[in-house]
Amino acid sequence: MIFQTASVIGLGTMGHGIAQMLAIAGMRVSAFDNNTDARESLHNRIRSNMLVMQSLGLLDGIDLDDVLSRVIICETEAEALADSQFVTEAIAEDLLVKQEFFARCEDIVSKETILASNTSSFPMTSIAADLNRPERAINTHWFNPPHVIPVVEIIPGERTSCETTETVLDLFKSIGKHPVHIRKERPGFVLNRLQVALFREMLDLIEQGVISAADLDTAIMGSLAIRWAATGPMKVGDFGGWDVLAKIYEVLAPQMRSNHEVPEVLRAMVGRGDYGLKTGKGFFDFTDQEINEITAEKDRRFMIWSKLFQESNQGNSDT
Ligand SMILES: NC(=O)c1ccc[n+]([C@@H]2O[C@H](COP(=O)([O-])OP(=O)(O)OC[C@H]3O[C@@H](n4cnc5c(N)ncnc54)[C@H](O)[C@@H]3O)[C@@H](O)[C@H]2O)c1
Incomplete structure (x- = not known):
């Protein structure tokens, strides 16, 4: 599956770098944070990350303005989720907040949209416990700083489908990351x-x-x-x-x-x-x-x- 659109919700320490990597890979990224400062500073933070990367020869052939033009700052969560093929949340580390977020997603996104959490601690089996389509929900655990550290742990929940896992592993390879498949959910992953x-x-x-x-x-x-x-x-x-x-x-x-x-x-x-x-x-x-x-x-x-x-x-x- 070729991904053309993505959403990143929560644009703090992790979310802004995740949005950056998806946009560098060519996706149109709709971004939302419920904090105004986080939204307004997003482009500047991504730009300064990319300037350091550029100075080390890590972004050869990539146009900064082109990347930034693909990062769309949205005023509402619903606007950011519409038309997305791949949703990543990097919001507060709170199980209920994450469960409620993905429940809202299900009302908006298409049936095929993959729902990913960047949680550091909650198994997707718990986050997706009440979802109608838990087979397309998966943990993708990036490391800080996400635009730099190559490895991302990919942890399917008990009800995540093999197809979702394979698609997400391929997606991360295609954006230049090094996904590592964690085959059983354990607290703290690996x-x-x-x-x-x-x-x-x-x-x-x-x-x-x-x-x-x-x-x-x-x-x-x-x-x-x-x-x-x-x-x-x-x-x-x-x-x-x-x-x-x-x-x-x-x-x-x-x-x-x-x-x-x-x-x-x-x-x-x-x-x-x-x-x-x-x-x-x-x-x-x-x-x-x-x-x-x-x-x-x-x-x-x-x-x-x-x-x-x-x-x-x-x-x-x-x-
Ligand atoms: N910081 C790390 O090293 C690290 C590493 C891996 C995973 N994580 C995980 O990533 C997630 C985010 O962590 P962080 O360090 O980026 O946190 P952060 O506090 O820097 O950023 C979280 C952002 O989400 C926003 N937010 C919170 N609730 C929201 C909501 N309901 N809707 C929209 N925006 C909301 C906040 O305004 C904030 O800007 C957490 O689940 C955390 O456990 C963090």
């Missing part, structure tokens, strides 16, 4: 589960005074991250030898943090209001000027790594 597993141990090590936050970042960036980025962790295991890893696992696993409590170091930070960049302090301190510089540098690095990933992983997956 990648958020892994992040929490690692954060549990990393925060525990910081709390115990084993390593500082800065040294931990350096240690990961200069070792595991290089190996994982270059080959993926499962191949790292193949290279290292699973016989050795099985022995290390046996010794270390019982000694690692396994309780479900939020580590005290994290609880205290959140209690102090040290949320990170957004409050100027997390594990590190940030001045207003640094925030802009660090964010730009972070985006630049993400794009360089993403480009390397795209070059070395063309067609390289089971999905």
Whole structure:
């Protein structure tokens, strides 16, 4: 199926980048947010994302104004949904809000329109529980920043049809993303589960005074991250030898943090209001000027790594 029209509802951190990627791929994207500022700033945010991408040679042959002309800012949700072949919501992370949104969609869109959620946590089986046509509803979990990170987790619900799943996998390949088919719904899907597993141990090590936050970042960036980025962790295991890893696992696993409590170091930070960049302090301190510089540098690095990933992983997956 060739998609010509799409809708993106919710234009915050995720939605604006999703709209951008669909428009770059040539679709006419109808966009809506119930916040006026989010609507009015949409084109500027997309333009500034694209200027950074362009400076790194990631948008060769793509005309910025042409892309922006395909992003239509709508004044109502209904206007944004009309004539859409592919609806993505990136609205509030609230199950009822998402359920009600998709119920409204069913009254407006055609029977063939695919309904996608960018939820971080709710299974599509729950979101689509009361839909008349749950077979065309699916989770498509993009990563922040969505216009940069290549992988999107594709998670069908129990009643999503194979046809919808295949169509969506093809769609994401066609827009230059790297879809990964998550074959069973689990809380946090796959990648958020892994992040929490690692954060549990990393925060525990910081709390115990084993390593500082800065040294931990350096240690990961200069070792595991290089190996994982270059080959993926499962191949790292193949290279290292699973016989050795099985022995290390046996010794270390019982000694690692396994309780479900939020580590005290994290609880205290959140209690102090040290949320990170957004409050100027997390594990590190940030001045207003640094925030802009660090964010730009972070985006630049993400794009360089993403480009390397795209070059070395063309067609390289089971999905
Ligand atoms: N931020 C991330 O890193 C990330 C990553 C993956 C998935 N997600 C998921 O994507 C979704 C959006 O997250 P975000 O970080 O972009 O949030 P955000 O707060 O930055 O943006 C949400 C936007 O949706 C708008 N909105 C809320 N309810 C709406 C409604 N009913 N109709 C229209 N607009 C509405 C808000 O005004 C806001 O602009 C959530 O489900 C979140 O869990 C977020």
